[in-house]
Amino acid sequence: MHFWKKYDNIKNVNDYIFKLGGGVITIQDVAKAAGVSVATVSRVLNNSPSVRPKTVEKVMQAVEELGYRPNFLGRNLRTNRTKTVLVMVSTISNTFTSRVISSIEKAGRDMGYSVLICTSNDDERLENLHFNLLKNRQVDGIIVMSTVKSAKDINALGKEYNIVQCSEYTPGANVPYVTIDNRLAAYEAVSHLISLGRRRIAYLGVKNHFTSSHLRFHGYEQALREAGLEMDKSLIADGDYGYRSALYTMSHMLSQGSMPDALFSISDRMAAGAIRAAKDKGIKIPEDIAVAGFDNTDISYISEPQITTVSQSPSQMGKAAMELMIKRLSGEGDIDNIIVPHKLIIRQSTIL
Amino acid sequence: MHFWKKYDNIKNVNDYIFKLGGGVITIQDVAKAAGVSVATVSRVLNNSPSVRPKTVEKVMQAVEELGYRPNFLGRNLRTNRTKTVLVMVSTISNTFTSRVISSIEKAGRDMGYSVLICTSNDDERLENLHFNLLKNRQVDGIIVMSTVKSAKDINALGKEYNIVQCSEYTPGANVPYVTIDNRLAAYEAVSHLISLGRRRIAYLGVKNHFTSSHLRFHGYEQALREAGLEMDKSLIADGDYGYRSALYTMSHMLSQGSMPDALFSISDRMAAGAIRAAKDKGIKIPEDIAVAGFDNTDISYISEPQITTVSQSPSQMGKAAMELMIKRLSGEGDIDNIIVPHKLIIRQSTIL
DNA sequence: TTGAAAGCGCTAACAG
């Protein structure tokens, strides 16, 4: 067994299998079995049109018989492509994000792409680590769903690599994105509250750098302004998108004596928390306070009362993002941003 | 510019950059700049101990100056490893699953692994597609969170490839898994209901092939049996884990006149749906029906009343799964299954 | 402690 000598620092069983060549069929083997050259086998495998049908058949038969599986590692090195796209998110653990990812994955699959997933927790160190995957050529592109990077940094990266922004985006960056019109959506939701005769409309946002946060606040402002309503700072509060944060924040606001007659929250979960806080104080929804949320996630129809909310389609968004990415990867130069439609869904938290 | 001739079938800008060698630094370049051989550079990059500190310094300086990034494609081909693990799930869009994935990703990152994600919708065709990534060497291993494959098939795959099961598992398959004790957890939840003096305990499950479904039902059965309670088939119903299915199923059960005094649901979402159905009929929770759920997801404390539930830790589970996988990948032979602890969390849906 | 050289499996340019 001296022919193993070269490989005696073997670390595990799989190495054995591999090194001995026992179970691994290469394109060479197929070529030999089919009586053609490796080039021809490669052509067949890649659906090159210039192969005689008869030859195709011969090759495919050899492939079948040997149980040949192309080794993508060789292919990747040779083509300098991995057919893999990274999705970078702040956190995967919320319904909307995970649905978008799911849709990205499905769209990718249809085009032969795999999806790598990385969470950044909005930590720049982690983000950089993830961008390295691009620099190391482990992925062909990145779909960014949130980043702490500046427009300048994003731009620089976008020049050299394939980047697409999804849902969140950095304004001013010359990198294509897909999003809803957050400003308009918020404007419509708040206008709906105003149309019900509400005048003291509270805003429950999140203090972060996300574009959606800013735009939704702008929409809120705009709706108030156009209705000739004064903005009352004591009615503006922040949470962290979550139920508990709103429960706390809202209890606080209500016990301060600054009583709103409506609330717009930039997440359903916060809307649910706020409703709970109000109910605990004997405040009636929607009679005393009309509440609107954002995202149309499960919680918006599970909550009591069901919550009026802005619906954005995660599946549409994910699909669009992947399609944008594939356009970029195939070298299309001028790529337009995509604005996905949204819809205000009216439920009992604003109208009985 | 005739030296481009060879590459005139260029498809996009990135190809230009690459082919012209403009922006891509290789290990060769570093070697030249540092005045050493590629082998030495490689050693430095891989922290080989047998390099003079002085040489290390020289090389690292060249790396810095040139902004060199190792190309993982070359490395992957050479080492026949990708440092990537696939997580295969039925669907990513539920809180528990996405939290497990998040934890897998984090644990992987700490060990230098990336995580690829694929959804199967319990469709065998898709599953096979995903397993191909393993056969094509695009990933080093698969963490399976649900599969329709038989123990025999799983076994066969597990012999040749690195597979770990997480949360769900195929009993009888000789492939390591991490899970909670689903039978015991269900047993404890139902016993809790019984200890409250409840006698007509309904069961809300899901008709599928998942091990957890079977085991939880066994736990329910066992608790009834040990308490000397007869099982009433009219109190056993199925949903699809979701809120709406339970809303429907439970309304049906209640209007059939087969009134339970307690309910054990194998998901929080179904528990919430059932509670809603009961409340709509004027039935009081927990006075008339005590309800227990499973998973300790957000909905269990957002629902009114808050739901007694079995808590299993997605982070612990994901971490354990990744650790199991890394053990396998590093060739450890005898790998034990891991049973992660669970806990019954008692809330107002069973005790006021 | 280092360098030379082989070659992982594949694609694609070029020649026939």
Add this chain to the structure above:
DNA sequence: CTGTTAGCGCTTTCAA
């Protein structure tokens, strides 16, 4: 339509 051949960038053996 098919074969020959040259690498893609890297790790690792072997020799020095």
